[in-house]
Amino acid sequence: MSAVYLLLLLIPLVSAQTYHWGPCPVPKVQPNFNLQQYLGRWYEIEKLPASFERGKCIEANYAVRKDGTIQVRNTQFYKQKTRVAEGTAVILDPREPAQLGVSFSYFTPYSPYWILTTDYTSVSVVYSCTDILRIFHIDFAWILGRSRFIPLGTVEYAKELLIKEGIDICRMRPTDQTGCKDN
Known part of the structure; x- marks a missing residue:
């Protein structure tokens, strides 16, 4: 019964996210x-909706x-x-260097950040993907590009890959990259 109460408390927190019943898929x-x-x-x-990304001209820069x-x-x-968020990524297992962990606070654990391709x-x-008690995730x-705009065929390829790996992309939306200032 306490799991039901926990779920009811968590649902408002994930309303701006994409969540599904069951555990996380495990893509290659x-x-x-x-x-x-x-x-x-x-x-x-x-991207799939993320409460921490609501703006436009979104970009990420990685450096060691x-x-x-x-x-x-x-x-x-x-x-x-212009809003900036700085975090830290680490390779959690050297045998799987494409499976990074990312955190934007000293107080939160590393979240998965897996480069599928x-x-x-x-x-x-x-x-x-974050698994909540294996009840939902x-x-x-x-989909990221080295330029603000990439060919539609490349976007379709990326979406097909996500679908093939069992990831529901029905809520995926384009990011507005128009009128952006390059640094």
């Missing part, structure tokens, strides 16, 4: 992932710090201001 990740080639700027092309962790610097233009030069497909998925 990029084989032979090369972090050095992945570093740099990526622009958000499409002196301590070996990865600086994650996300920016977006929201409510007439990337060619390093034009597109990346990223997936994250919260999905995040991103």
Whole structure:
């Protein structure tokens, strides 16, 4: 009975997210992932809804710090201001370097950040899932590009990959990348 109460308390928190019943899917990740080639700027092309990303001109920049962790610097233009969120990513298991963990607070555990595929030069497909007591899970998925706009065929390829891996993308939406200032 306490699990039901917990679910009722959590539902408002995940209303701006994409959630499904059951545990997280376990998609395949990029084989032979090369972090050095992945570093740099990526622009958000499409995503599943995320309460922390409501603006436009969303981009992420990855760089290795002196301590070996990865600086994650996300920016977006929201409510007439540029908003920046800085976090830390780590490779949790050297045998699976495409399965990163990311945190934007010292007080939160690392969340999955799995690179399902990337060619390093034009597109990346990223997936994250949080399992809540194996009763339901919260999905995040991103299609990223090295430029603000990528070919429609590339976007379709990325969506087909997500579907093939058992990820529901019916709520996936494009990110507005128009009128953005490049730094």
